[in-house]
Amino acid sequence: MDKNNERECNEDLIRERRKCNFNIEELTNIVDGGKARTARRREIQRLLINDPEFLDEIPQDYMSHEDRYSNELRKSAHLMQKLADQESGHDIHQDIGALTGILKDGNPLMVHLSMFIPAILGQANSEQQEKWLGRSLRNEIIGTYAQTELGHGTFVRGLETRATYDPTVEEFVLHTPTITATKWWPGGLGKTCNYCVVMAQLYTQGRCYGPHPFIVQLRDEETHRSLPGITLGEIGPRLGLNSNDNGFLKFENHRIPRTNMLMKHSQVLKDGTYVKPLHNKLSYGTMMLVRVGIVGACSRSLQYAVTIATRYSAVRHQSEIVPGQPEPQILDYQTQQYKVIPQIASVFALIFSARSLSKIQSSVTAKLKDGNTDLLPELHSLSSGLKALSSSDASWGVEVCRLACGGHGYLASSNLPRTYTGTTCAITYEGENTVLLLQVARYLIKSYRSIGKETGASSVSYLADQTSLASSSSSFSNKALVQAFKLSALSLVAEAEARLQKLCDMGQEFYHAWNYCSVLLLKCAEAHTRYYICEKYEQTVDSLKASEGVKNVLQSLCRLYLIYHITLTHGDFLKCGALTPRNIAVLEGEMCDLLAVLRPQAVSIVDAFDIPDELLGSTLGCWDGNVYQRLYDEALKSPLNKTDVPDAYYKYLLPLMKSSL
Numbered sequence: 001m002d003k004n005n006e007r008e009c010n011e012d013l014i015r016e017r018r019k020c021n022f023n024i025e026e027l028t029n030i031v032d033g034g035k036a037r038t039a040r041r042r043e044i045q046r047l048l049i050n051d052p053e054f055l056d057e058i059p060q061d062y063m064s065h066e067d068r069y070s071n072e073l074r075k076s077a078h079l080m081q082k083l084a085d086q087e088s089g090h091d092i093h094q095d096i097g098a099l100t101g102i103l104k105d106g107n108p109l110m111v112h113l114s115m116f117i118p119a120i121l122g123q124a125n126s127e128q129q130e131k132w133l134g135r136s137l138r139n140e141i142i143g144t145y146a147q148t149e150l151g152h153g154t155f156v157r158g159l160e161t162r163a164t165y166d167p168t169v170e171e172f173v174l175h176t177p178t179i180t181a182t183k184w185w186p187g188g189l190g191k192t193c194n195y196c197v198v199m200a201q202l203y204t205q206g207r208c209y210g211p212h213p214f215i216v217q218l219r220d221e222e223t224h225r226s227l228p229g230i231t232l233g234e235i236g237p238r239l240g241l242n243s244n245d246n247g248f249l250k251f252e253n254h255r256i257p258r259t260n261m262l263m264k265h266s267q268v269l270k271d272g273t274y275v276k277p278l279h280n281k282l283s284y285g286t287m288m289l290v291r292v293g294i295v296g297a298c299s300r301s302l303q304y305a306v307t308i309a310t311r312y313s314a315v316r317h318q319s320e321i322v323p324g325q326p327e328p329q330i331l332d333y334q335t336q337q338y339k340v341i342p343q344i345a346s347v348f349a350l351i352f353s354a355r356s357l358s359k360i361q362s363s364v365t366a367k368l369k370d371g372n373t374d375l376l377p378e379l380h381s382l383s384s385g386l387k388a389l390s391s392s393d394a395s396w397g398v399e400v401c402r403l404a405c406g407g408h409g410y411l412a413s414s415n416l417p418r419t420y421t422g423t424t425c426a427i428t429y430e431g432e433n434t435v436l437l438l439q440v441a442r443y444l445i446k447s448y449r450s451i452g453k454e455t456g457a458s459s460v461s462y463l464a465d466q467t468s469l470a471s472s473s474s475s476f477s478n479k480a481l482v483q484a485f486k487l488s489a490l491s492l493v494a495e496a497e498a499r500l501q502k503l504c505d506m507g508q509e510f511y512h513a514w515n516y517c518s519v520l521l522l523k524c525a526e527a528h529t530r531y532y533i534c535e536k537y538e539q540t541v542d543s544l545k546a547s548e549g550v551k552n553v554l555q556s557l558c559r560l561y562l563i564y565h566i567t568l569t570h571g572d573f574l575k576c577g578a579l580t581p582r583n584i585a586v587l588e589g590e591m592c593d594l595l596a597v598l599r600p601q602a603v604s605i606v607d608a609f610d611i612p613d614e615l616l617g618s619t620l621g622c623w624d625g626n627v628y629q630r631l632y633d634e635a636l637k638s639p640l641n642k643t644d645v646p647d648a649y650y651k652y653l654l655p656l657m658k659s660s661l
């Protein structure tokens with residue numbers, strides 16, 4: 001699509017784009033993280049969208065379960081080959097965002113890239129990396145991360161798969177003792193992978209040392225047949241990500257060499273002696289790494305959905321605002337703006353938080369190399385909180401965008417249903433959100449109780465700021481609003497801690513008191529993480545060196561985000577005195593003003609996300625706004641339209657209609 005050729009474009013969209021009052025390319029660079037990154041992303045995307053191998057013969061929704069898998073495997077393999085062939089040597093992990101949309105409904109290599117390789121990097125010692133890293137990066141072996149079992153996903157300590165060390169032959173015996181110990185869910189495990197990292201309870205010298213990672217060959221490298229002692233299969237259709245061949249796995253006393261235990265952090269020596277790690281949760285590192293990645297991935301899903309909903313809202317006309325006048329664009333309804341524009345604001349919130357989190361991750365990783373684990377709990381808490389809020393915000397945001405498209409948003413060809421199912425699973429995988437938020441709450445209560453002790457953990461340092469509990473600001477600057485979030489979080493933590501203490505003082509065991517307070521604890525964790533997101537948003541926009549136009553747009557989006565979230569949880573702000581009922585009413589009014597200010601820029605802002613039509617894959621969201629023709633053309637692809645009268649008519653309908661004669 002030639003974006004300079006207005007003649008092919010829907011007139012509403014032309015008018016919207018003429019209202020733009022900022023430099024779109026500059027905003028695109030901010031979204032990508034710099035000019036160089038924009039150029040790189042575009043180069044990769046150009047490479048992919050011009051390649052006919054990535055086209056589907058028929059829309060995926062008309063394919064069988066088997067064909068979907070095989071079609072996405074074909075494209076995934078081609079993608080790997082293509083990226084490997086490029087002279088510039090693309091780093092698939094760095095460039096993962098550029099690939100969004102090219103593979104649909106998950107892909108069979110997803111967990112190989114996002115967990116198996118990172119597990120080798122983070123959990124294997126240098127000899128082990130020598131043996132497996134190169135091979136997995138070259139895709140000579142394909143792996144997954146097999147942790148969850150039928151009986152346990154959340155409670156990792158409850159896993160039942162055993163790895164028992166036999167010093168006489170220096171081997172581990174992997175065994176699945178019960179049906180509930182069956183590995184269940186790992187992506188790519190069903191039919192694609194020939195290796196995996198298995199999390200199993202380590203037994204040596206008669207003692208259990210808890211879950212540890214082991215690398216296990218599952219299939220013969222020549223025939224791809226599963227090895228003796230190993231039962232493998234696929235678990236069947238799911239709400240989304242149906243190309244991922246999520247699988248099951250059982251071991252029947254399957255032996256692997258001692259050196260297949262990933263030994264970067266803890267070891268089992270030849271005689272069976274266990275050497276413990278620097279920190280007992282280092283074996284959970286792969287999950288933490290991916291949680292960080294999920295925040296960025298959620299912002300991309302939301303970019304897709306909100307691009308579709310915003311463009312469609314500009315093209316779609318319905319009903320009337322002024323009686324008797326032409327039907328307005330639905331984007332002119334304030335209620336429609338309230339659905340769509342806060343989701344645009346949310347995209348930037350997630351982008352800036354993801355960047356901040358990834359910087360913290362790099363510094364914690366660097367410290368870990370020097371044997372310093374002090375900031376691991378801080379990273380665990382931040383990555384858990386941000387993974388939880390980004391996945392729930394993005395899922396809700398995508399769903400709101402789908403609802404904003406009315407009936408057409410329900411159609412597969414809008415690409416909104418698949419965007420939704422692909423996003424909502426992030427609420428569950430890599431740590432179910434409630435459970436992760438309770439981990440954040442645990443960290444908050446612990447930090448609150450150790451006020452005065454220097455921990456170096458900056459995200460919770462505000463808990464020591466007791467003076468702010470009393471000070472309600474009368475100013476409404478963005479900074480002041482961020483302070484209100486801080487006050488609300490601090491006050492919820494103080495309330496939860498006091499409630500816990502009271503129950504304990506009344507004689508309850510701490511763990512019962514914890515469960516009894518867990519709804520409030522969840523709120524603490526959400527408020528704390530929301531404060532973190534708001535603070536990063538405000539700081540990033542405030543310190544941004546950008547043209548006036550771009551800065552104004554981002555300031556308005558940031559302010560909208562702050563006010564939107566205050567209005568959603570206004571009770572917490574009122575309860576702690578951070579804001580008065582009058583303040584809330586004023587802010588609600590300002591939110592409507594902001595919607596009106598941002599309304600004329602909405603199409604241009606989503607244009608700045610710069611998602612090519614070929615990747616957006618949506619009849620409703622295409623650049624030229626030629627929505628109705630595309631909807632009609634897509635409908636014609638339904639296999640039911642191959643004939644005027646379907647076979648089923650003769651088989652079932654005709655006999656029914658004639659039965660009464």
Ligand SMILES: CCCCC/C=C\C/C=C\C/C=C\CC/C=C/C(=O)SCCNC(=O)CCNC(=O)[C@H](O)C(C)(C)COP(=O)(O)OP(=O)(O)OC[C@H]1O[C@@H](n2cnc3c(N)ncnc32)[C@H](O)[C@@H]1OP(=O)(O)O
Binds near residue numbers: 096113147294442
């Ligand atoms: C490199 C590039 C990557 C790019 C990726 C990009 C995008 C990603 C996009 C998509 C993702 C792709 C695929 C996804 C496929 C999905 C895979 C999976 O789902 S894998 C399985 C995931 N499973 C889980 O996440 C399980 C969740 N459960 C847990 O993590 C633990 O059970 C839990 C809840 C933390 C509790 O653990 P437990 O051992 O029982 O803890 P305790 O109660 O004993 O102790 C709690 C203390 O431990 C600290 N802790 C816990 N975890 C960590 C950690 N990771 N690091 C540091 N510390 C940790 C915790 O703070 C407590 O400390 P205190 O005792 O309070 O001091």
Ligand SMILES: Cc1cc2nc3c(=O)[nH]c(=O)nc-3n(C[C@H](O)[C@H](O)[C@H](O)COP(=O)(O)OP(=O)(O)OC[C@H]3O[C@@H](n4cnc5c(N)ncnc54)[C@H](O)[C@@H]3O)c2cc1C
Binds near residue numbers: 147148431
């Ligand atoms: C699409 C998808 C892909 C996946 N890919 C993989 C993979 O590649 N590898 C892998 O190993 N696993 C994978 N998983 C599994 C996933 O990690 C688990 O499903 C997830 O960790 C949740 O665990 P669970 O299913 O045991 O849920 P449960 O823990 O049984 O959750 C059920 C309910 O119980 C609640 N609950 C549980 N514990 C607590 C608690 N302590 N406090 C309060 N409430 C609690 C939860 O909040 C939830 O409401 C995948 C899952 C999905 C959906």
